[in-house]
Amino acid sequence: MGEVWHARDITLLRAVAVKVLRSEFTDDDTFLARFRVEAQNMASLSHLNIAHVHDYGEAMAEGEHVAYLVMEMVDGQPLSAILAGQERPDTRRVLDILGQTAAGLGAAHSSGVVHRDVKPGNLIVRPDGTVKITDFGISRATDHVPLTRSGMVVGTALYLSPEQAMGRAVTPASDVYALGVVGYECLAGHRPFQAESSVAVALAHVNQDPPPLPNEIPSVIRALVLRAMSKDPADRFSDGDAFAAAIQTVTDEQMSLTQVNRDPVPVPPSEADVPAADDMAAPLADEPTTAEMPAVLAALTSSRFTDTDDPPALSALSRDKPRHRRRLSVLALVAALLVAGAVTFMVTKQPEGAANASGAPTSTGPELVLVDTAAYVGRPIDEVEAELTALGLVVVRNPVEVSGQVLQAAGLQDQPFAQNAVLGTDPAQAEVPPGTSVTVSFAAQAYQPRGGIGSGGGGADNSTPTPTPSATQTQTQTQTPRPRPHPTRTPPPAPTTTPAPSPTPDPTPTPTP
Secondary structure (H helix, E strand, O other): OEEEEEEEEOOOOEEEEEEEEOHHHOOOHHHHHHHHHHHHHHHOOOOOOEOOEEEEEEEEEOOEEEEEEEEEOOOOEEHHHHHOOOOOOOHHHHHHHHHHHHHHHHHHHHOOEEOOOOOHHHEEEOOOOOEEEOOOOOOEEOOOOOOOOOOOOOOOHHHOOHHHHOOOOOOHHHHHHHHHHHHHHHHHOOOOOOOOOHHHHHHHHHHOOOOOOOOOOOHHHHHHHHHHOOOOHHHOOOOHHHHHHHHHHHHHHHHHHHHHHHOOOOOOHHHHOOOOHHHEOOOOOOOOOOEOOHHHHHHHHOOOOOOOOOOHHHHOOOOOOOHHHHHHHHHHHHHHHHOOOOOOEEEEOOOHHHHHHOOOOOOOOOOOEEEEHHHOOOOEHHHHHHHHHHOOOEEEEEEEOOOHHHHHHOOOOOOOEOOOEEEEEEOOEEEEOOOOEEEEEEEOOOEOOOOOOOOOOOOOOOOOOOOOOOOOOOOOOOOOOOOOOOOOOOOOOOOOOOOOOOOOOOOOOOOOO
C-alpha cells in the first residue's frame, strides 16, 4: 500500500523515513482513509518498541494527490533478514525479541489498537538489540467502525490467526497468535504451515495443529509458544501485556537456572552421578543444560487464566518489566518531546530495499492478489467465493440466465453448464489489492446447448466448460513506483507523390519501297 523513502529533515537536520501512499491508491477513498488511520494510530502510541511518527500530510505534486507519513529512521534490519541467515538465533535472543515485541503490542492494545499484520518483516532489530514494530497500515482501533467489509480477510496468510482466516472480528489475541507464529519460526527455523497457495496456508491455520518444536528447546518455552498459537482466542494470552509477562517469567527462570548450572554446588559423587531425569529439560544446542519448571509448564499448558488470577509460578513477575526497559522508556519520552513540531524535509527517493539496508522501517503493504477468471470458470460459486474471500477480496454474486449468446459474449464455448457454475469474474484478469470487490457471474440454472438433452435449461450437467485461454499474469512485487505511460504522438505519413506517366512517342512510319 505504501512506498518507503529515505529522506532528510532539513529543519532538524536528521534522517527520517517517509512512507508515501502509492499513487494508484490515492484516488481510492478506502485506502486513503486506511492510510490516515495508520498515521493516527501510530501517532497515538508512544513506546520504546514502536517506531515513532513525526508528521503526516497530503499535498499536490505535479498534479497528483500525494499522502505521506514521516517516521523515525530505524537503524537496524528486519527480523526476516536475520532469520534468512544461516545461523538460527538462540533461545535467549528469541525470548528477548518476543518479549520486546509483546510489550510494544501491549502498549498498542492498551490504546485500543490491534496491529493485524505482525510478521518478521515488520519487526526491525537495531544493533543494540532493541526491537521496533513498524507498519500499522492495516491496524484497527477497536472502538472505531471498521474500514473493511464483513468477511474480508486482512493480514499476511503465513502469520494469520484462525479468526482472521475465517473473516471474524480481530482482538488483541489475534496479534498474540501471529507473534506466536513468529516465535515458532525463530525456534524451529521454518514456519509451522507451508503450502503452495495462501488459501491452503490460511486453512491450515484454522484446521491443523503445528508440528512439534525441536526437542532441544526447553519444554517450558515450547509450551509458551504453543499456547500463544491456540486455535481458540480464549485459550491464548489475552493481549500483548499478558504474553510479555509470561515471556519475562520464563526468561528470568531460565537465566536463574542457567547460572546455577554454571556454578554448581559440590555434591558427593554418588549423588552427582544420578540426575533426576524427570526434573531435567533437553539440553540446548549451544547452552548449558537447565532444569525444567513443572509449575510454570503446567500453568502455560492449562486452558486459560485471567490477568487477575495468575498461576502461582507466574504471579510474582507477571507484570514486572525489565529494568533496562524502564530506563529506555524515559529516553523515549525525551525523544518524543524533541520531535514535536512541524517537519520540513527534503526527499531523496531510493528503492525500499535500499531503505531497509539503512534501517528504514519495512512497509511492504498488502500484497497484490491475482484474479484469473480461467481458474474459476466452471467451478461451484460457493467454492470460488470461499477461495476469493480467503485471499482478502470482496465477492459480489451475479446470477445469470445462461444462453448461447451469453457464453459467446463471455468468450466461452457453447457447452453444458451446471447450475451455480461460475461463468467469469470482473475483473477477468488483474492484480488487485486486498479489499477489492470482484463480481462473480454464475449460472442461475443448468444449461444445455441446442440439440443436447434437456435443451434450454434441462437437468444439471457436471461437465466442466472450457474457458477461452488467457495469458497468465506473473505477480511481481516491487517497491519502485511505476512510471506513468505518456501518449506517443505518431506523425502523420508524408504524402507520396506519384510521378505523371511519360507520354508514349508516336511510332515512326516506315517508308514502303
